Amino acid sequence: MIDPKGTNRARDAIAVSDGACNPTAIVNAMARAIEEIKASPNYAGTRSITDDPALALMAHQLAFLCCKSEPMSWDYGAARIACGVAS
Numbered sequence: 757m758i759d760p761k762g763t764n765r766a767r768d769a770i771a772v773s774d775g776a777c778n779p780t781a782i783v784n785a786m787a788r789a790i791e792e793i794k795a796s797p798n799y800a801g802t803r804s805i806t807d808d809p810a811l812a813l814m815a816h817q818l819a820f821l822c823c824k825s826e827p828m829s830w831d832y833g834a835a836r837i838a839c840g841v842a843s
Contacts, residue, residue, distance in 0.1 A: 769785075769809070771785075772813060775817075793808055
């Protein structure tokens with residue numbers, strides 16, 4: 757894991773987790789965070805991204821806004837079917 761302390765993504769993650777309500781802004785912050793992680797000299801591939809606590813905080817807030825923060829509160833299968841039909 758790449759330590760996020762003192763990074764832009766850590767500051768963004770705190771701001772997002774403090775109650776951000778704009779999904780577009782959260783996704784943009786997540787994209788910036790991923791680029792920051794990839795630019796790190798300690799970048800070790802996908803694992804560096806999926807294990808990053810700053811990204812986890814932002815993903816949690818985005819899931820909360822979409823009312824999907826609890827695994828059983830929505831139908832994953834129905835969402836997959838809806839996306840499959842739409843694509």
